[in-house]
Amino acid sequence: MDLLKLTALDDDDLSVLSAHLQDAVLRIGDIRYLPGEQRFVMVANRFDWQGATGNKAMRRRCGVHFDRVRAVQSKKVRLGADDAILSLLAIEFKAGREAPEGSIELTLSGGGSIRLDVECIEANLEDLGPMWETGNIPSHDD
Numbered sequence: 001m002d003l004l005k006l007t008a009l010d011d012d013d014l015s016v017l018s019a020h021l022q023d024a025v026l027r028i029g030d031i032r033y034l035p036g037e038q039r040f041v042m043v044a045n046r047f048d049w050q051g052a053t054g055n056k057a058m059r060r061r062c063g064v065h066f067d068r069v070r071a072v073q074s075k076k077v078r079l080g081a082d083d084a085i086l087s088l089l090a091i092e093f094k095a096g097r098e099a100p101e102g103s104i105e106l107t108l109s110g111g112g113s114i115r116l117d118v119e120c121i122e123a124n125l126e127d128l129g130p131m132w133e134t135g136n137i138p139s140h141d142d
Contacts, residue, residue: 003127004062010121011093014104017125018091021064023047029082031114033072040072040116041065044088048131058131066104068119076112086112093121 008014026044033040041064048058078084087109096102100120107113 004060004125005127006125008121008123008125014091014093014121014123017064017123020125021046021062021088021091024062024088025059026086026088027082028078028080028084028086033069038069038119039065039067040069043128046127047134057134059134060131061128062125063128064125065123066116066118067122067124069116070119071117073115073117074113075115076110077108077114 004020006013006017006020008017021044024044024046026042030043031041043061043063045059046062048060077086088106089109090107092105092107094103094105102118102121104116104118104121104123105113106116
């Protein structure tokens with residue numbers, strides 16, 4: 001079993017992490033901001049775009065954390081609705097006034113987003129177990 005383990009320390013790395021998390025689904029209850037540790041963590045079911053063929057598609061559970069997070073804001077996310085499902089579309093970095101600070105934007109389907117105010121880019125993704133087959137293949141309007 002090939003488990004993915006990625007670290008992002010700059011914008012290019014974050015783009016790779018974003019590509020692997022495109023169309024990941026996660027429960028609001030599986031997201032936490034730990035201000036004392038300056039860490040934002042989430043567990044998601046990522047879609048395996050590399051292995052998707054025809055009607056066969058796979059998902060795999062992974063853990064993701066962002067470090068050096070100073071604050072978190074959300075838009076159109078039903079906080080407290082722990083069983084609500086979010087679909088992650090992209091992760092992008094927006095530079096702040098002084099490098100390397102800025103914000104990391106998690107763009108969600110339906111117009112939602114989560115913004116992390118960060119000292120710098122420091123993120124990790126790690127697969128947590130085996131893949132399973134899914135009949136739900138994401139599609140996007142052009």
